[in-house]
Amino acid sequence: MSALVEISDLAVSFPSEAGLVRAVRGVSLDVRAGEVLGVVGESGSGKTVMSLSVIGLLPDSARASGSVVFGGRDLLTLDDDEMSRLRGREISMVFQDPLSALNPVHTIGRQLAEALLIHQDVSREVAARRAVELLEIVGIPRPGERAQSYPHEFSGGMRQRVMIALAIANQPKVILADEPTTALDVTVQAQILDVLRTARDMTGAAIVLVTHDLGVVAGLADRVAIMYAGKVVEVGPVADVYAAPAMPYTIGLLGSIPRVDAGAGDRLASIPGAPPSPVALPDGCAFAPRCPAAQPVCGAQIPPLATVGPERAIACVRGADIAVLRREGRLFVATPRPLGHASTADGVAIEVRGLRKTFPLLKGAVMRRRVGSVFAVDGVDLTLRAGRSLALVGESGCGKTTTLLEILNLVAPEAGSITVLGRDAAALTKAERLEMRKDLQIVFQDPFASLDPRLPIGDAIAEPLRTFGVPRDRQDARVHELLELVGLQRDQATKYPAEFSGGQRQRIAIARALALNPKVLALDEPVSALDVSVRAGVLNLLSELQEKLSLSYLFVSHDLSVVRRIADDIAVMYLGGIVESGPVPEVFARPRHPYTQALLSAVPIPDPSVERARQRIVLTGDLPSPADPPSGCRFHTRCHVRATLAPDVSARCVRERPVLSAHGSGAVACHATLG
Amino acid sequence: MTTFDAAGAASAAPAGEERLSRARLIRRRFLRNRLALFGIAVIATMFFVAFVSPLFAPWNYYENDFTALLQGPSASHWFGTTQIGVDVFAQTMRGLQKSLIIGMLVAVFSTGLSALVGAFAGYVQGRADRVVMWVVDLLLVLPSFLVLVLLSRFYQTKNWLFLVFGLTVLDWMITARVVRGIAMSLRERDFVRAARYMGVPTSTIIVRHLLPNMASILIIAATLNVAGAILAETGLSYLGFGVQAPDVSLGTLIAEGTASALTYPWLFVFAGGILILTVLAFSFIGDGVRDAFDPGSARGGGRVE
Numbered sequence: 009m010s011a012l013v014e015i016s017d018l019a020v021s022f023p024s025e026a027g028l029v030r031a032v033r034g035v036s037l038d039v040r041a042g043e044v045l046g047v048v049g050e051s052g053s054g055k056t057v058m059s060l061s062v063i064g065l066l067p068d069s070a071r072a073s074g075s076v077v078f079g080g081r082d083l084l085t086l087d088d089d090e091m092s093r094l095r096g097r098e099i100s101m102v103f104q105d106p107l108s109a110l111n112p113v114h115t116i117g118r119q120l121a122e123a124l125l126i127h128q129d130v131s132r133e134v135a136a137r138r139a140v141e142l143l144e145i146v147g148i149p150r151p152g153e154r155a156q157s158y159p160h161e162f163s164g165g166m167r168q169r170v171m172i173a174l175a176i177a178n179q180p181k182v183i184l185a186d187e188p189t190t191a192l193d194v195t196v197q198a199q200i201l202d203v204l205r206t207a208r209d210m211t212g213a214a215i216v217l218v219t220h221d222l223g224v225v226a227g228l229a230d231r232v233a234i235m236y237a238g239k240v241v242e243v244g245p246v247a248d249v250y251a252a253p254a255m256p257y258t259i260g261l262l263g264s265i266p267r268v269d270a271g272a273g274d275r276l277a278s279i280p281g282a283p284p285s286p287v288a289l290p291d292g293c294a295f296a297p298r299c300p301a302a303q304p305v306c307g308a309q310i311p312p313l314a315t316v317g318p319e320r321a322i323a324c325v326r327g328a329d330i331a332v333l334r335r336e337g338r339l340f341v342a343t344p345r346p347l348g349h350a351s352t353a354d355g356v357a358i359e360v361r362g363l364r365k366t367f368p369l370l371k372g373a374v375m376r377r378r379v380g381s382v383f384a385v386d387g388v389d390l391t392l393r394a395g396r397s398l399a400l401v402g403e404s405g406c407g408k409t410t411t412l413l414e415i416l417n418l419v420a421p422e423a424g425s426i427t428v429l430g431r432d433a434a435a436l437t438k439a440e441r442l443e444m445r446k447d448l449q450i451v452f453q454d455p456f457a458s459l460d461p462r463l464p465i466g467d468a469i470a471e472p473l474r475t476f477g478v479p480r481d482r483q484d485a486r487v488h489e490l491l492e493l494v495g496l497q498r499d500q501a502t503k504y505p506a507e508f509s510g511g512q513r514q515r516i517a518i519a520r521a522l523a524l525n526p527k528v529l530a531l532d533e534p535v536s537a538l539d540v541s542v543r544a545g546v547l548n549l550l551s552e553l554q555e556k557l558s559l560s561y562l563f564v565s566h567d568l569s570v571v572r573r574i575a576d577d578i579a580v581m582y583l584g585g586i587v588e589s590g591p592v593p594e595v596f597a598r599p600r601h602p603y604t605q606a607l608l609s610a611v612p613i614p615d616p617s618v619e620r621a622r623q624r625i626v627l628t629g630d631l632p633s634p635a636d637p638p639s640g641c642r643f644h645t646r647c648h649v650r651a652t653l654a655p656d657v658s659a660r661c662v663r664e665r666p667v668l669s670a671h672g673s674g675a676v677a678c679h680a681t682l683g
Numbered sequence: 684m685t686t687f688d689a690a691g692a693a694s695a696a697p698a699g700e701e702r703l704s705r706a707r708l709i710r711r712r713f714l715r716n717r718l719a720l721f722g723i724a725v726i727a728t729m730f731f732v733a734f735v736s737p738l739f740a741p742w743n744y745y746e747n748d749f750t751a752l753l754q755g756p757s758a759s760h761w762f763g764t765t766q767i768g769v770d771v772f773a774q775t776m777r778g779l780q781k782s783l784i785i786g787m788l789v790a791v792f793s794t795g796l797s798a799l800v801g802a803f804a805g806y807v808q809g810r811a812d813r814v815v816m817w818v819v820d821l822l823l824v825l826p827s828f829l830v831l832v833l834l835s836r837f838y839q840t841k842n843w844l845f846l847v848f849g850l851t852v853l854d855w856m857i858t859a860r861v862v863r864g865i866a867m868s869l870r871e872r873d874f875v876r877a878a879r880y881m882g883v884p885t886s887t888i889i890v891r892h893l894l895p896n897m898a899s900i901l902i903i904a905a906t907l908n909v910a911g912a913i914l915a916e917t918g919l920s921y922l923g924f925g926v927q928a929p930d931v932s933l934g935t936l937i938a939e940g941t942a943s944a945l946t947y948p949w950l951f952v953f954a955g956g957i958l959i960l961t962v963l964a965f966s967f968i969g970d971g972v973r974d975a976f977d978p979g980s981a982r983g984g985g986r987v988e
Contacts, residue, residue: 025708025711026708416880442882445880445881445882446882448880449880449881450877450880452873452876452877453873454873457872457873457874458873458874458876458877459874460874460875460878460891460892460895460896461896462892462895462896462898463891463892463895468874471878471881471883471891472881472882472883475881475882475883475884475887476882517877520877520881
């Protein structure tokens with residue numbers, strides 16, 4: 009196979025106040041006709057900048073050198089007019105955020121037709137007809153009608169389908185997809201990946217799939233290139249790279265991602281440290297400071313990308329030794345989890361019964377009247393046992409964060425009851441509620457937002473101590489103790505949050521939450537904002553702390569592989585209600601509710617052989633609006649099981665909302681399962 | 684293992700630099716702004732001359748030199764003299780002192796007031812917020828100049844600090860609205876929410892978390908408010924409702940000088956020129972500070988990914 013796009017020695021840098029940002033540092037990569045090339049890297053690895061330079065959309069301040077040869081021409085030397093002729097027709101792009109990439113004031117059909125008219129000599133009628141065909145190809149129901157809709161009338165998944173339709177409109181030779189599914193829910197992600205597969209089959213275009221998600225690449229890509237700090241560090245066929253990674257970074261990355269199909273067992277291998285800043289890169293191999301196999305030679309020179317086998321190349325001077333180390337299991341090994349984890353403590357930390365929270369839909373500027381309600385949470389039952397972790401799982405908009413915040417507010421809910429550590433929230437006085445806050449603390453999703461940028465981290469950690477009147481000298485001692493507990497140095501207390509990486513910041517947020525020795529910790533997506541290579545470290549820390557301090561965790565997440573790793577019990581939420589709950593091993597092995605089954609099957613597994621052999625349940629459609637939830641079982645509009653049911657049961661699904669009832673060791677809310 | 688340490692130190696260094704560079708970055712951006720530097724130089728000179736020169740100048744602003752009535756600038760009277768033989772240079776310096784002090788005090792007090800009120804209203808929301816915003820709207824629709832004119836009967840005979848108070852009370856509302864908007868968005872940030880769930884009291888949250896995080900806005904507002912306050916003070920004094928004789932401000936000097944602006948220009952030109960220069964200089968500094976804090980178009984140098 010010949011190379012369609014030949015990137016050689018591409019380097020891109022940006023001037024900045026802090027110094028020269030070297031985003032891409034000498035990347036050589038081929039894109040072959042008709043293949044799917046996965047480009048994997050963490051934030052700051054240069055993967056996006058590299059793809060932007062292929063399509064000629066680098067910002068004006070960027071300085072690019074090297075060459076990107078496509079169709080006998082070096083794309084870096086073309087001016088904007090010449091690039092415009094190629095863009096969309098020969099090379100097209102699918103962006104991460106489809107809302108900002110579509111023009112909100114034109115209909116979808118018109119935007120698609122526009123794309124055709126620019127590059128092809130066809131009449132308006134033909135273009136409009138072709139636009140509808142394209143919408144049909146990408147799986148938009150009633151395409152003729154939907155072509156007349158505006159972007160805001162589409163859901164996120166539907167918009168991404170439109171973006172793909174735009175990208176394939178002119179039969180391009182290369183489609184660049186930059187994190188095409190990152191902004192989407194997991195069940196919708198599965199749909200979009202299918203659409204991308206269809207698009208490739210229909211047009212025969214090569215797809216460059218830029219992502220941080222190794223699971224997505226495992227299912228779709230033929231070859232994979234791993235990027236780190238602006239360089240490609242490993243490249244090869246997907247199956248080979250996943251089966252026998254050869255560069256230490258790849259080994260660490262594959263070892264550190266939690267898998268939904270793995271047992272709870274051992275701790276994840278974790279890569280120490282954080283990716284280097286593109287302004288201050290270390291000499292030599294950029295990964296050497298984090299590499300357990302680093303030797304003096306690694307810091308001496310930047311390792312070139314050297315061929316190590318058929319189709320494979322890695323950038324590591326110790327390539328041969330690494331292979332031996334990996335085979336002997338001495339690199340990034342999972343440390344076994346100490347025994348006696350299962351908490352013997354009895355009792356219930358948090359109990360929620362029939363919780364409801366609605367937000368009013370208001371209309372009118374002067375006289376606000378209530379025209380309806382958004383049922384964010386409607387009838388949630390949860391039980392968090394002391395010393396265990398309960399994961400609340402669901403897609404965005406299902407009400408899991410609302411549930412968490414309702415519990416943390418410690419006031420009487422709209423309906424139902426919240427009991428925390430044996431006390432009914434509705435019956436608390438103001439003083440008791442304050443006292444209760446000591447025992448119930450929260451860690452937020454985004455550590456960049458949850459720490460006050462103007463407060464040194466020592467003061468941030470001491471804040472709860474000050475609030476509860478701990479004397480000054482005891483505060484300092486406790487801050488130092490906490491910093492060490494979460495794996496930071498005590499002399500870092502005077503630094504500001506900006507000096508820490510994402511993973512370190514999340515450790516600081518955890519230290520702050522632990523300051524008052526709480527009994528329950530609420531964790532709102534604690535690792536989803538972190539880079540893949542630092543997630544494992546934070547997850548390990550959380551399980552370690554739970555064992556040491558016998559904490560109870562209420563864990564909110566959309567990521568099932570993380571839940572598999574950290575939680576004891578799981579409660580699956582769909583559109584404001586719990587559809588299934590039970591012990592994690594049980595639910596993951598035998599999901600009983602159709603939604604749980606679909607959710608589990610949609611999670612990509614970072615192993616090409618498993619991923620490709622899997623039977624997948626791909627749900628149709630999107631999450632219905634919580635302002636107008638479906639009647640009866642809220643899942644019935646997307647349920648794949650209902651079609652196989654007897655007519656009377658099927659009718660019951662539409663008519664009657666199933667109640668969460670005990671089933672086996674868990675509970676499930678489904679007419680079909682309960683019979 | 685030696686490389687490990689060396690590399691570790693190398694990667695720690697940029698992190699340590701990052702915070703320093705924030706302050707340094709703002710300073711560097713500010714220093715790049717020629718007009719702002721010019722403003723700083725002008726204001727520094729004004730302050731120095733206004734406060735130091737009376738110590739050495741041959742005449743006082745209330746002394747009469749009966750040998751020189753209505754004389755033009757000369758070696759002994761640098762800016763000339765008035766109809767009753769008062770040295771115009773001494774008068775102008777005295778007026779400049781008053782205008783600078785009043786301008787700065789009003790800017791600081793009104794920004795402080797708007798910070799507290801705005802942050803409180805934006806943070807607590809609900810009924811308290813509605814009441815505060817109602818008061819703000821009420822004060823905004825009152826023609827503040829007219830109110831001060833009416834009140835002048837009361838404070839004319841008193842200390843000039845009452846004038847500062849009056850100007851402050853009628854100058855804080857717009858900044859307060861801006862601050863309230865920022866407070867409302869900061870309120871929803873996770874670090875404020877985290878503090879709330881820790882049980883931190885409202886007053887502490889406002890002082891420790893909200894105000895420091897809007898410091899840049901407050902600094903900008905204060906700098907820009909100085910020019911406005913000086914203009915308001917001179918305007919009032921010009922019309923006879925501000926600083927009262929025998930004390931002088933730039934406004935009273937200009938008022939006295941206008942009648943003979945064409946025949947005896949030195950009575951008018953120096954006070955007027957210094958006023959224009961001062962207000963311009965403060966505006967330049969205000970713009971410079973704002974541009975330094977808000978990278979705006981310099982964004983191209985930021986982080987990319």
